[in-house]
Amino acid sequence: MKTLILGFGNPILTDDGVGIRIAQKIKEENPDLEVIETSEAGIALIDYVAGHDKLVIIDSIKTGQGKPGELYKLGLEDLKPFVYFPSSHGIDIATAFKLGESLGYKMPKYTSIYAVEIMDNTTFKEKCTEEVEGRIPFIVKQIVEEENLRKILSLKAA
Amino acid sequence: MRKITIDPITRLEGHGKIEIFLNDDGDVDKAYLQIPELRGFEKFAEGRPAEEMPRITTMICGVCPTAHHMASAKTLDDLWKVEPTSAAKKIRELMYCAFQAEDHILHFFFLGGPDFVVGPQAPAGERNVLGVIAKAGMEAGGKVIEVRKRLRGVLRIIGGKPVMPTCALPGGVSKAISEEERTEIIDTGEYAVEFCKFALALFDDVVLKNKDYVDLVAGDIYKHRTYYMGLVDENNKVNFYDGMLRVVDPNGKEFAKFKAQEYLDHIREHVEPWSYVKFCYLKNVGWKGFVDGEDSGVFRVAPLARLNVSDGMATPLAQEAYERMYEVLGGKPVHNTLAFHWARLVEALYASERVLELARDPEITSSDIVNLPTETPKEGIGVVEAPRGTLLHHYQTDDRGILTKVNLIVATQNNAAPIFMSIEKAAKSLIHKGEVPDGILNMIEMAFRAYDPCHACATHSLPGRMPLEIYVYDSKGDLVQKLRRGE
Numbered sequence: 173m174k175t176l177i178l179g180f181g182n183p184i185l186t187d188d189g190v191g192i193r194i195a196q197k198i199k200e201e202n203p204d205l206e207v208i209e210t211s212e213a214g215i216a217l218i219d220y221v222a223g224h225d226k227l228v229i230i231d232s233i234k235t236g237q238g239k240p241g242e243l244y245k246l247g248l249e250d251l252k253p254f255v256y257f258p259s260s261h262g263i264d265i266a267t268a269f270k271l272g273e274s275l276g277y278k279m280p281k282y283t284s285i286y287a288v289e290i291m292d293n294t295t296f297k298e299k300c301t302e303e304v305e306g307r308i309p310f311i312v313k314q315i316v317e318e319e320n321l322r323k324i325l326s327l328k329a330a
Numbered sequence: 331m332r333k334i335t336i337d338p339i340t341r342l343e344g345h346g347k348i349e350i351f352l353n354d355d356g357d358v359d360k361a362y363l364q365i366p367e368l369r370g371f372e373k374f375a376e377g378r379p380a381e382e383m384p385r386i387t388t389m390i391c392g393v394c395p396t397a398h399h400m401a402s403a404k405t406l407d408d409l410w411k412v413e414p415t416s417a418a419k420k421i422r423e424l425m426y427c428a429f430q431a432e433d434h435i436l437h438f439f440f441l442g443g444p445d446f447v448v449g450p451q452a453p454a455g456e457r458n459v460l461g462v463i464a465k466a467g468m469e470a471g472g473k474v475i476e477v478r479k480r481l482r483g484v485l486r487i488i489g490g491k492p493v494m495p496t497c498a499l500p501g502g503v504s505k506a507i508s509e510e511e512r513t514e515i516i517d518t519g520e521y522a523v524e525f526c527k528f529a530l531a532l533f534d535d536v537v538l539k540n541k542d543y544v545d546l547v548a549g550d551i552y553k554h555r556t557y558y559m560g561l562v563d564e565n566n567k568v569n570f571y572d573g574m575l576r577v578v579d580p581n582g583k584e585f586a587k588f589k590a591q592e593y594l595d596h597i598r599e600h601v602e603p604w605s606y607v608k609f610c611y612l613k614n615v616g617w618k619g620f621v622d623g624e625d626s627g628v629f630r631v632a633p634l635a636r637l638n639v640s641d642g643m644a645t646p647l648a649q650e651a652y653e654r655m656y657e658v659l660g661g662k663p664v665h666n667t668l669a670f671h672w673a674r675l676v677e678a679l680y681a682s683e684r685v686l687e688l689a690r691d692p693e694i695t696s697s698d699i700v701n702l703p704t705e706t707p708k709e710g711i712g713v714v715e716a717p718r719g720t721l722l723h724h725y726q727t728d729d730r731g732i733l734t735k736v737n738l739i740v741a742t743q744n745n746a747a748p749i750f751m752s753i754e755k756a757a758k759s760l761i762h763k764g765e766v767p768d769g770i771l772n773m774i775e776m777a778f779r780a781y782d783p784c785h786a787c788a789t790h791s792l793p794g795r796m797p798l799e800i801y802v803y804d805s806k807g808d809l810v811q812k813l814r815r816g817e
Contacts, residue, residue, distance in 0.1 A: 184389045185368070185389075211494065215436065215440070218475065219482070267459075270460065274460060276472070295370050296368065297374065
C-alpha cells in the first residue's frame with residue numbers, strides 16, 4: 173500500500189508549523205516512510221497525493237474550544253467541501269479531493285486527517301508555543317500507532 | 331482524541347468580517363472589512379543576514395512565494411549595488427512569467443470564473459471550479475490541471491522547488507538552464523499559449539455573448555474612477571519583472587513615472603483606527619478619504635491597473651487581446667472592477683508568450699549567470715509586479731549585511747483602500763430600507779474577489795480557507811443580521 177504522510181503548515185508562523193514539525197519527526201524516526209512537508213494551499217494536494225493508496229494529513233486547527241496541543245482525528249467526510257472560495261488562499265482539502273476525483277486522478281482510498289489545536293498562528297516565529305511544542309512527541313507516537321505506520325514499513329521492507 | 335466535523339458553519343477563529351452599518355432610513359451608512367493580522371514580520375527578519383530574505387519571504391504567502399522571492403532578490407541586487415548578468419535577468423524573468431501565468435490561470439478558473447461561467451446567481455453549491463468544468467467540459471478541467479502542472483515544472487527546473495524557489499542570488503541566479511531543460515520549457519510555453527487562447531475564447535463565448543454578464547462587468551455597482559499604478563518597460567508595455575512604476579490618473583493621463591527606489595516620494599500609507607491595514611495613497615495627490623476621482627490619492631494595482639497604465643503588451647497575441655478588451659469596454663482607462671478578470675486572462679497570455687520568447691532566446695542557456703557583489707551593503711529597494719499587484723521590498727543593513735530595518739509593501743496594501751470602497755459601494759447598491767437581499771454575500775464577495783486580496787494568506791490551518799461573515803447593524807448599532815457562507 174503506497175502511503176504518504178503530508179505535513180501542512182508554515183514553519184515561521186508559530187503554531188501554524190506544527191503539522192510540519194510532526195511530519196519531520198515522524199520522518200526522523202521512520203526514515204523509510206514517504207513524508208512531504210508543504211506550505212502550499214489545497215489545490216497542490218492533487219499533485220502530491222495522486223497515485224497513493226493511503227494518505228495521512230497533519231495540520232493545525234484553531235477552534236478556540238479545545239486545549240492547545242489537543243489532537244483531533246478527522247476523515248475526509250468530516251470536511252465538507254466548501255467549493256466556494258473568497259480568495260486563492262482558500263481552496264480546501266475536501267474540495268481538492270473532489271476535484272482530483274472528478275478529473276480522473278487516482279486519489280487515495282484511505283485518508284486520515286489529524287489536526288492539532290493551536291494558540292497562535294499570526295505571529296512570525298520559528299518555534300511553536302510551549303503548550304503545543306510540548307505535545308509534539310506524544311502526538312507523533314499517537315499518529316504512528318493509530319495509523320499502523322510501523323506495520324506499513326515492515327510490510328514495505330518485506 | 332476528539333472527533334469533530336467541520337462544516338461551513340463551524341465557528342473557527344481568524345475569520346474575515348464585513349460590518350455594515352445602516353442609517354435611520356435603513357440604507358448603508360458605512361461598511362468595514364476586518365481581516366486577521368499577521369504580526370511581527372519586520373522584527374522576525376531584523377538581525378538576520380539579508381541574503382536569507384529571498385528564502386524567508388517566500389514563507390510569508392502560500393500563494394505568492396515566487397513574487398516575494400523575486401522582489402527580495404532584486405532588493406539584494408540593489409543592496410549590494412550589483413547588476414545581474416543579462417542571462418540571469420532573463421532566467422529570472424522566465425521563471426517569473428511561468429509563475430504569473432500559472433497563478434492567473436488558477437485564479438480565473440477557481441475564483442473569478444465561477445461567477446461568470448456558472449453565473450453570479452447560480453446556487454453556491456454549483457458556483458465553483460467543478461461548476462466551471464461542468465460547463466466548459468471535462469477536457470477543459472484536465473487542461474487546467476495539466477497547464478498548471480507543466481508551468482510548475484518550469485518553476486521546479488529554474489527555482490529548485492516548485493513552490494518555494496531558492497534560485498535567486500544577489501547579482502544573479504544559482505543555476506543555469508540546460509539545453510534539455512530549455513526544450514521542456516519551450517513545450518510548456520507552447521502549451522500555455524494555446525491554453526490561454528482557449529481561456530480567452532471561453533470568456534468570449536460565455537461572458538461576452540451574454541448581455542447580463544456584460545452589463546454586470548460594465549455596470550456601476552463595481553466601478554471606481556481611480557488612479558492606477560504598475561510596472562512598465564522602456565516602451566511603456568506591461569512588465570512583471572522590471573521597469574519603472576508608472577501612475578496614470580482617472581482619465582488615463584500619465585501622472586508619474588519613477589524608479590522603485592523613489593517610492594517614498596510618491597506613496598504614503600494612511601492609518602485608520604479600525605484596521606491594522608495601512609492604506610496606500612499617492613502622496614502628491616493626498617489622502618481625501620475613501621473616495622475616488624482626480625482629487626483623491628487612492629490608486630489601484632493588479633491586472634487591470636497594469637493594463638491601464640501601459641501603452642500595450644509586448645507580445646503579439648496579448649496585444650490583440652488587449653486591444654479587444656479596450657474596444658469592447660469603451661477605451662482606456664477601464665474603471666470596472668470586474669474587468670480585472672478579463673485583464674488577468676490577457677496577462678496570462680502575455681506571460682505564456684513571454685515564457686516561450688525567453689526560452690527561445692539563445693542566451694537563456696548561458697553559464698554566465700551571476701555577478702558577484704563587491705560593494706558594502708547599506709540600503710536596498712526592489713519591486714516586482716505580483717499577480718495581485720505591485721510588491722515592494724525595502725531593507726537596511728549594517729555593513730556586514732545584517733538587517734536593521736525591513737519594510738514590505740504588499741499588493742493588497744496598495745489595493746486596500748479600493749477594496750474597502752468596492753465593498754462599501756456594493757453594499758450601498760444592494761441594501762435599501764433595511765432590506766438585505768438574498769445572495770448579497772456573493773455580490774459583495776465579488777467586489778473583492780476581483781482583487782484577490784491576501785488575507786492572512788500565510789496561515790494554513792484547517793479548514794484551509796478563511797471564513798467570511800457579514801454583520802449588519804441598524805442606526806442604533808444593534809446587530810440585525812448576520813450572514814455566513816452556508817447559512
